[in-house]
Amino acid sequence: MLTTAQVLAENNFGDTRTGGLAGPMGLFLIIALATVTVLLIRNMNARLRRLPDRFPPQSGPVEQTRVETTVVDPTDGTAAQESPTITPNRSQQRRNG
Structure with a gap:
């Protein structure tokens, strides 16, 4: 039967031949x-080499323009109502289209 001294004296610190794969795997x-990385x-x-040296200047902030349109009420047809609509700017058109 094993005594406590024999168990503590046993070498289990990884320098035996059974665990010899850690070094080559780490190198790999x-x-x-x-x-x-290279x-x-x-x-x-x-x-980065394909990028142009300078980019064209960007225009200032683009404001949305209001366009007044006439909407005809289909139920009675006698009065036309005006309703403002907002048209999308160029960046919104590119994003949506």
Whole structure:
């Protein structure tokens, strides 16, 4: 039967041959991460080179314009009502269209 001293004296600190895969797996992960980082940096540099040197100046804030339209009441047809509508600006048209 094992005594307490024998259990404590047993070497279970990972320097035996049974757990020898941690070192090569760590090396593989470090090399994979380094490769991915190099490829990412090259891709970003290529994208930055394709950008123009200067961008065209942006216009000031675009205000929405009010357009007055006439709406005819279909129930009685005698009176026309005016209702203001707001037309979308260019950025809203690009976003919606």
